[in-house]
Amino acid sequence: MTPTAALLAALSLPLTTVTLGYVLLCWVRPFGPCPHCHGTARTTSRIGRRTRPCRHCDHTGLRLRIGRRAYNTLRRLLP
Numbered sequence: 649m650t651p652t653a654a655l656l657a658a659l660s661l662p663l664t665t666v667t668l669g670y671v672l673l674c675w676v677r678p679f680g681p682c683p684h685c686h687g688t689a690r691t692t693s694r695i696g697r698r699t700r701p702c703r704h705c706d707h708t709g710l711r712l713r714i715g716r717r718a719y720n721t722l723r724r725l726l727p
């Protein structure tokens with residue numbers, strides 16, 4: 649085995665593991681916490697530091713993961 653092939657094999661295993669883990673996560677839990685409000689569904693306004701409902705997640709605290717959104721789009725596009 650050449651050093652290049654050994655390096656490629658060593659790099660491909662972690663990448664494959666991380667990718668399959670993310671695919672599994674998108675399948676099991678398609679919704680993740682909203683990055684804007686961190687899952688609390690409330691955000692602070694700039695004036696007065698009052699809390700108000702988060703408009704990015706429609707006051708749910710959840711957002712569809714990017715991988716699941718891509719999967720849904722591909723499923724709609726492909727017959």
Ligand SMILES: [Zn+2]
Nearest residue numbers: 682685702705
């Ligand atoms: Zn939110």
